[in-house]
Amino acid sequence: MLAPSEVSPRSLHAVSPMSSPPSELTPRALVAGGLIGSVLAVTNVYMGLKTGFWESGCVLSSLLAFGGLSALARRGAPLSPLETNLSQTTAVSVGAMPASAGLLGAVPALTFLGTQPPGWAVALWGVGLGTLGVLFAFSLRRRLLEEEALPFPTGAATAELISTLHSTGSAYAARARGLWVSGLASVVLTWLRDARGLVPAASLLPSTVRVGGIGADGLLLGIGWNPMLLGIGVLVGPQAGLSILLGSLVAWVGLAPGLVRGGLVQGADFASLSSWLLWPGVGLMAGAAATSLVSQVRALPAALGDLRRLGEHGEGWESTAGQWASRAVFAAILLTLGMAWFAFHLSPLYFLLALVLAFPLCAVCARATGQSDIAPISPVGQLSQGGFGMVAPGQPGLNVAAAAVVSGAASHTSASLWSLQSGRLLGASASRQLFVQLSGLLLGAAVAVPTYFLLVSVHGLGSQALPVPTGLQFKAVAELTSHGLNGMPPSSTLATGLAFTLGVLLSVGARGKLARWLPSAAAMGIGFVVPAYYAVTLCLGALVAVVVGRLRPSATQTVQSAGAGLIVGESLLGVLIAALLALGFLQPPG
Template sequence: MSERQSGRATAAPAPTPVPVPEESGAPSLHPVSAPAPAVPELTPRALVAGGLIGAVVAVTNVYTGLKTGFWESGCVLSSLLAFGGLTALSRRSAPPSPLETNLSQTTAVSVGAMPASAGLLGAVPALAMLGTQPPGWAVALWGVGLGTLGVLFAFSLRRRLLEEEALPFPTGAATAELISTLHSTGSAYAARVRGLWASGLASMGLTFLRDARGLVPQMSLLPGTLKVGGLGADSLTLGIGWSPMLLGIGVLVGPQAGLSILLGSVLAWGGLAPWLVRTGVVTEAGYPALSGWLLWPGVGLMVGAAATSLLSQVRALPSVMQDLRGLGKDGEGWESTAGRWVARMVLPAILLTGVMAWFAFQLSPLYFLLALLLTFPLSAVCARATGQTDIAPMSPLGQLAQVGFGMTVPGQPGLNVAAGGVVSGAASHTSVSLWSLQAGRLLGSSASRQLLVQLPGLLLGAAVAIPTYHLLLSTHGLESPLLPMPTAHQFKAVATLTAQGLKGMPESSTLATGLAFAVGVLLSAGAKGRLARWLPSAAAMGMGFVVPAAFAVTLCLGSLLAAAVGRFRPSATQTVQSAGAGAIVGESLLSVIISALVAFGLMSAPG
């Protein structure tokens, strides 16, 4: 999932973005020349603040990813928190510079993306569903290796994508604009932080009443006496979820994605689910039984959309290979030195990941190299899609890699999931790194220094994300309705299909999956033309097939609320977006804390 959000005087003048004409999709900011050396950038306080904020983002992403399949890069949230934290720390020293704030958000983003790079949201729980549970330390090293490859790959692509082709990378541009605004006026920070703290505290309060005291239900379902297609509404999970996090996600993804998820949910739970029970295809009503069938057309929609994205990027693959051959040979001074170090670090990162893939995931060196051959072009596809649309399709591309791997090595679902995890893990850090590099480019930051802070951030991210993942699983279980793990189910479904063929699919789901794939292709192709703003998102629709209907309703309500505020009170739009981020962080953090207390026997799980 990508962010759609997008102060005080400093010792040196803040770099000010210069507006340029909106041509060829170029961002509305123009990079400035590098600041004078006197402007502080890589400072201990920037690293400490970035690490602490990144730890919060990592915990949040584990929880939201397992619950909804969405996760945030944290670029904008990290910038806001970094500015506030650095300003508070500077009362007895020089005020922070915009470049310090940017280095903090770069560090935080690298830490926060580790749950996706390590496969904790998709590949690792999917393997657990298939009976394989690799040790936590091996998953951590695996994630560090894949994250390193993603960071290095982003560094190698930055010149072509950010400078030569000038792809917009809207989240990166919005981050640069926010940092520049925060350092030029304190009012922007005050407006955003009010929404962030107010919603965060309210979110924690509701989560405490729900998860610790059991006074608020997880979902308020419509009564079973209300029939939909002859099936009780409660069996279809029709209702609303008492989750500030879902409202916050809706605020950030916007109305198009929110309505698309609701449309997918209506088709799945209001249309297909009653038909499945009525015809006897599924013999038991309820979320666990029905979701096992509905998952397949949902995956078809998402993989169809990803296939279209891949085809649209085929012509760019020769440029990608040229970038790889020239790795470390361009730039001057710091840039040239960093480029050479990047080139030297590629082989150690590959070796580390390969050893962990063999030891923990039983992915032999030959199969790992096959997965790696898919990783580089597909990560480039993900990077270009991120730059053009601000949506990073790392999980669907991982599932495309599963299809390609399955055609070469059929009949081994566990290896198939691991191979998909290699692609999606590296692609995750490639995309988020390019968002940060775009922000740094527009602010005049040093790409080499951004590279330096991203790599240690991977270690901190692993140290935070792995325990959080195990805490949540020990409290809620592997396939709990409260943690539906939609991305993991997608990985598992594709692995089953490639291993067993059509025989591995539920009865009557083959045709539905094929039709959904075709719809995904058509919607994704149509989204590149004039109808883009009116067509639903195929990937978001697919998510509506997987999560409980009450989750989709709540998320859509959040997106419509944000749209209404933007229409009738545009001046409050930024405050509402910050409130959405606060709601996500508040519920995620407190839910993880409660899970830890339950796991250590310090609190009893309610009811």
């Protein structure tokens, strides 16, 4: 992976003084970026509601943009690396909207708590928070990318991929083959499963196989026919895949039978058991989140310094863009304030308090992303929930809405900085990237919000089809911080405390020499919340990728592209089938 210190900003794309400057902000680049970003937005809604994961799409959108724009360039002007980069910048901004609008966590949590904001308000809310995130990323660009030279590995890898694609034709062919073949296979399997009912959602162990006196099929033990889950496993890797499987085995094989035998849960079904198992799962994730935030405490002084420098830039276009960005912050705040008050029942006072928390925590999130390539979006949201639980006890809805301000802005801050790092290494115009990032917010909201409400109307929140692990986590933390231990299921308090402690210990240990061998606490927590066959299938994808990589190291990039194709194929067709069902053009199979 290419680190910023290894290459100057212009070294990946040099221009002869006698040649004309390469094209960058072109209509075809914008259109391609918008289309690819719409695919990412749909994919992230579908994938996020099912598993809690979402993908920035920097690498995937670069690959798709290069392929699409290369085809157009055969009949027009030659394609430049800067055009490809601008397309991926647009796509990433569009694709991050599900996270910024709270569609994966806060909005489902509010629905569980009895509040359902209207779709148009959620869209405007997401645009406002996304604008704040993009502008804050732009204000941090000089300090984090140039002065401190934080690596932002995903951004550097994106720049390296774009440069390679434009210099080596075979690089695209190898990646594209895996993407399109796996995507087509994913589409066919999803159609046979969801539209025709010829393939089951999962192949479960028979009821004759007993686990603690409960039939294995009741615990949803088996393997799912979900290409998306296989693809996620390929991308997250073996450590995360095995960690999710371990968490699932502890929850559904270890704890679930005892809960039924002890009478702590009435009913040996997914809905009944998950209402109890959710709590230790959240404990694991919260322990990991707390550790992540503590490790970033040293970044707070620098984050406050970043705030003081908001809008301070160099000369020329950079100064103009920086001043314009500073002024646009006020308009974004007013828009989000109006939606917070009207639709999310968050008073102006509490909104401004959330905003005060959002800016330094966005800076902390940006620094963590730059150093580790992991954006701690959920942890900063949960920290906000803890603070508002003390400021406004007994109001879980307010708790969730306030945390959504922080996590929503942080989502676009991290995603934007990945794209800005890629642009810096390729010699792109930061002001043009800022323009397309802001433009992408409107398209992202127009695509992501209807997709969310469509899927929820067809499948229902909290079902096997849409377990919504992040939404359940937001809800559980809100109830815990607002009401204390009252209302928790019997005997779940001790389990949650032990899980939190284990999450802290695993996360601390993962920062030392045992990092390769210890499971991920956050991933284990997800295993407690999703159906067991989700975890088995995801882990299988991770292990298959490892085996193929060991047997054929040269196929590693093709396998990664194939994983992305599996995710995109099922996501797009899954949403299409949901639309056909909602419109009455299809009948539910079986």
